[in-house]
Amino acid sequence: MDTSRSAATARPRSMSCRRRGPVLERAILDAALEQLSTVGWNGLTMEGVAAGARTGKAAVYRRWPSKEDLVADALQAGIPSLGDAPDHGSVREDLYQLCRRMRAAMYSKPGYALRSVLHECDTSTAERFHALILGGVIEPSIRLFEEVVHRGVARGDVRADATGSLVCDVIPAMMMYRSKVCGSEWDDADIAAMIDQVMVPLLRPRAG
Amino acid sequence: MDTSRSAATARPRSMSCRRRGPVLERAILDAALEQLSTVGWNGLTMEGVAAGARTGKAAVYRRWPSKEDLVADALQAGIPSLGDAPDHGSVREDLYQLCRRMRAAMYSKPGYALRSVLHECDTSTAERFHALILGGVIEPSIRLFEEVVHRGVARGDVRADATGSLVCDVIPAMMMYRSKVCGSEWDDADIAAMIDQVMVPLLRPRAG
Numbered sequence: 544m545d546t547s548r549s550a551a552t553a554r555p556r557s558m559s560c561r562r563r564g565p566v567l568e569r570a571i572l573d574a575a576l577e578q579l580s581t582v583g584w585n586g587l588t589m590e591g592v593a594a595g596a597r598t599g600k601a602a603v604y605r606r607w608p609s610k611e612d613l614v615a616d617a618l619q620a621g622i623p624s625l626g627d628a629p630d631h632g633s634v635r636e637d638l639y640q641l642c643r644r645m646r647a648a649m650y651s652k653p654g655y656a657l658r659s660v661l662h663e664c665d666t667s668t669a670e671r672f673h674a675l676i677l678g679g680v681i682e683p684s685i686r687l688f689e690e691v692v693h694r695g696v697a698r699g700d701v702r703a704d705a706t707g708s709l710v711c712d713v714i715p716a717m718m719m720y721r722s723k724v725c726g727s728e729w730d731d732a733d734i735a736a737m738i739d740q741v742m743v744p745l746l747r748p749r750a751g
Numbered sequence: 752m753d754t755s756r757s758a759a760t761a762r763p764r765s766m767s768c769r770r771r772g773p774v775l776e777r778a779i780l781d782a783a784l785e786q787l788s789t790v791g792w793n794g795l796t797m798e799g800v801a802a803g804a805r806t807g808k809a810a811v812y813r814r815w816p817s818k819e820d821l822v823a824d825a826l827q828a829g830i831p832s833l834g835d836a837p838d839h840g841s842v843r844e845d846l847y848q849l850c851r852r853m854r855a856a857m858y859s860k861p862g863y864a865l866r867s868v869l870h871e872c873d874t875s876t877a878e879r880f881h882a883l884i885l886g887g888v889i890e891p892s893i894r895l896f897e898e899v900v901h902r903g904v905a906r907g908d909v910r911a912d913a914t915g916s917l918v919c920d921v922i923p924a925m926m927m928y929r930s931k932v933c934g935s936e937w938d939d940a941d942i943a944a945m946i947d948q949v950m951v952p953l954l955r956p957r958a959g
Contacts, residue, residue: 717920724869741918741921744954
């Protein structure tokens, strides 16, 4: 079906089809995430983003004077939420569900985009995104781990002194490391093995 | 002092100053590591390496037909050895010493070069270096951790079932993650905190 023809018939001025304001902005931000997750930070260009959003370069530059500004807003708008801390009655099950959500976020389009920025930016550019990544990704996930651990302490399946800040880094660190270094995609069995081999022994009460 | 003039006086043919064979090769490989650790994988050029080694581009291309070939050899030749597993009578002290050696390797010139390759390469290029990094860096360090853990099991300060493959990934994962994400430089106190908060509880025998 030739939709463009019927649209032209219905609307005498083609200007009325032009996306404006929030709709066009959303399309540009989506195109920026798409570029980051395919060609990466180094490959992303304002021209490519404009083409991806089916608009002109001027429409992009009017809103974002530089690639850095555009990417910062695209990441900010796209960062997936991990939701509330899971609560299934055991630290083992709660960590398992939290890891599955982290994996979904890692392999989402904004997740790929975030890692591309983290890995590819030179140090001076990366610093600009650091607060965004810390505040938008790292700190919210640490708060969820802390909540799961504290609930485990209250329930008795986590030792009371497992409250050091480094304990909550172990899972994000393992997920980043094995995905980068070993090419692991963290299937459900990998997640279960990490929890059983590392997190359960690390957290369990000493008198076990 | 004009050394070029006195050298020209002493040696009638300047050709006799030209470095050949292994000496020139070593200079080129060193220059490649230097480039990787300063301008990174994306910034490295054969011209830049030739300039750094004070030789011509042809001398580089004669030995290495591509940037990938040159970098593979430079990494292979430069990967620092971690030595034998430390043996100080406790798993806590052995892990502490091993982490200090890993930190020295991470912040050495070949260490920066390796991470630049790991982080910056696109997937198809990175695959080419993957076997090299696995065989030259990851596997040797895992063997040292395994030896320290097995000695701890024999001595009694490590639980007998702490032999899963994921346990030996925790320290390298934490060191990569916090250096990349939190900008940690892993001073001695950071290393000690990781061992006391994470590794000692993870490894200790259950009957505590």
